Amino acid sequence: MKSNNCTESVEGRQLDIIQRIGGIGYWEYDPAERAIFLPEASQGLLASITGSPVNAWASFMQALGNDGRERLQAVLDQATANHLSFQVDLQLIGSDGRPACLAFRGAQVDLAPGLLGLAGTFSDISEEKRREADHCRINAQLQAQLDGQLASMAIERSLVAKTISDHEAHFILLTEDVADVVWKADSSLHMTYISPVDQRLRGYRADEVLGRHMFEMLTEEGIATVLQIMAQRRQAELDGKADESITFEVQHRCKDGRLLWGEVQSRPVRDANGVITGYHGITRETTERRQLEDQVRELAFYDPLTKLPNRRLLGDRLNQSIVASQRKDSHCALMVLDLDNFKPLNDAHGHLVGDLLLIEAAHRLKSCVREIDTVARFGGDEFVVLISDLSANRPEAMEQAGVVAEKIRICLSAPYLLKVKHPSQTPETVAHRSSASIGAVIYLGQQANPEEIFKWADAAMYQAKEAGRNAIRFYDEG
Ligand SMILES: Nc1nc2c(ncn2[C@@H]2O[C@H](COP(=O)(O)OP(=O)(O)OP(=O)(O)O)[C@@H](O)[C@H]2O)c(=O)[nH]1
Incomplete structure (x- = not known):
């Protein structure tokens, strides 16, 4: 291939x-x-x-x-x-x-x-966890110091008041220093504290946030996520299995209309009877990480030019189609398509114009099949179409696949009018004629393995090329 x-x-x-x-x-x-x-x-x-x-x-x-x-x-x-x-x-x-x-x-x-x-x-996240542990240790130390001082408050009220304000100043310094937003809310989720980092990230001053409801910071989806988490927490509390710390990722609204992803780590604050009186937490901005995650997914499984599934994803779908075909007792068809007369377009007008034809061919291919079918690009001018849910009866399934293959052949052989935009030049339209040589194979369940299915469809595609191109050949098992 x-x-x-x-x-x-x-x-x-x-x-x-x-x-x-x-x-x-x-x-x-x-x-x-x-x-x-x-x-x-x-x-x-x-x-x-x-x-x-x-x-x-x-x-x-x-x-x-x-x-x-x-x-x-x-x-x-x-x-x-x-x-x-x-x-x-x-x-x-x-x-x-x-x-x-x-x-x-x-x-x-x-x-x-x-x-x-x-x-x-x-x-x-080993490094993050180590940093979190350091945070917790510092907070615990501060809390312990505050608790200790509060206990002796009755005796040394004025001295303690000074110490507390020193510790608060220390705490504020700490929260200003870290890249994450430190916040507190009351039991009805109205904000009671937010560290200055929030202004750097979202553009709101602390006085614009304090007293406002936490949901005003979030998108509709984010609110739904928090409501779902709170319902789960209530149920877990009733079952006596509530986790103290909960981590979730939601989108936050910025003052200038941008949206940021933030990973929120939240804990309830309880009174002496264990009743929740509020929440406090740390929010870390994760927008860049989310973008990288999306990019990883795109690059791992999709062809960057046509946005079609790539070879790797198609391999996965082929395996799944074999299992599904076995379960449903219905045939599937795999078609390997190689464009004809594509190279001359590249040679005459350059690869960028060739790319436009590949993108157009991808659109045409998708328009010929159902949503549940897969169109993939294998690289170069080679595409693969995977069609499932065909008849259990082999001749009937072959006829169904033949109808789709013919539709594809006709669609891909229609003239291409490619709109080329050169920088600082008037756009031009390049006309080109191409077609496709199509090799197809029908399979049912686990009678064949993915390598054989590809090999057979590929062999049929070469027969279509040898027969003069712009043709369809089915793999002949005989
Ligand atoms: N524009 C563009 N061209 C590519 C890309 N990948 C491979 N090619 C070119 O695609 C062409 C494929 O060659 P062939 O399949 O032999 O060309 P063809 O004219 O269709 O020949 P037949 O298949 O024999 O009909 C080569 O010129 C490659 O350089 C790509 O991503 N973009």
Whole structure:
């Protein structure tokens, strides 16, 4: 099969760089198989965290220990059952005996048409955890000092008052120093304290925030997330299982209309009877990390030029289609398409104009199939179409696939009028004729493996080329 090693390697390199700089890995979870899938670059990142270069996922599971493994599985099960997004922090011991902490974040997504699963990212937060522990230690020390002073207040009221104000000044200095926003709210979520960092991040002065409701800082989605978390906390309190500290990520509104992502770590403040009288917490800006996470996902699974799924994602969808086809007893079709007469366009007008044709071809291909079908780009001028839910009867399924293939062939052979915009020149329209040679194969369940299916469709595509191009050939099993 022809391939575009250059595009693949650029993608791989970009992904690699993003993962190294951002320290973010990507995963997908198929609930039916109860299996996690990691792209290759994420495996490398995981291996560097666990310190074991061999079989990154296995050494990660080993490093988690029984408790960690059970915890991760429970979170995946719960997120699948309740359609929740989640974050779980997992402690592990690397192969060199070094303790590490990994943040697993995820949400429900369509892994493939009709297949709901989970997808998300992981990152090494060992350093953040160490810093958090330092914060907590400092806060605890301050709190202990304040408590001690308050206890002797009756005796040395005036002396203590001075000490407290010293400590408050110390506390304010500390909160100004850290990059995170420190805040407090009363039990009805009206803000009672916010550190000055918030003004740097969101543009609001503290006096514009104090007394306002916390929800005024958040987007509608963020409010829904907080309400959901509060309902869960109330239920957990009733069950006697409430966690004191809760971490969640929501978007915050800025004064100039921008939106920022913030990871909020919140704790309740309780009176002597354990009744919640307010909340306090730390909010860390995570916009850049979220953007990196989105970029990692894009680069890992999508072709940057056409935005179609790439070879890696198609491989995954093909595996899923085989399982689904077995379960539903319905055929699927895989078609490999190579454009004809594409190179002359590049040669005459340059690669940028060639790119416009590839983008147009991608649009045309998508318009020929249903939402549940997959159109992928394999690099170069080669595309792959995966069609599922065809008849259980082989000749009938072949006829159905033939109708789609013919629709694609006609659609791709229509003339291309490419609008080229040169910088500081009037736009020109380049007309070009291309078509596609299409090789198709029909498969049912696990009768064949993905490599064979690709090989057969590819062989059929070469037959279509040899037959004079702009043609369709089905793989003949005979
Ligand atoms: N514009 C552009 N061209 C690419 C890209 N990737 C590969 N190519 C070019 O695509 C062309 C593919 O060559 P061929 O498939 O042999 O060209 P063809 O004229 O369609 O020939 P036949 O398939 O034999 O009909 C080569 O010129 C590659 O340089 C890309 O991302 N953008």
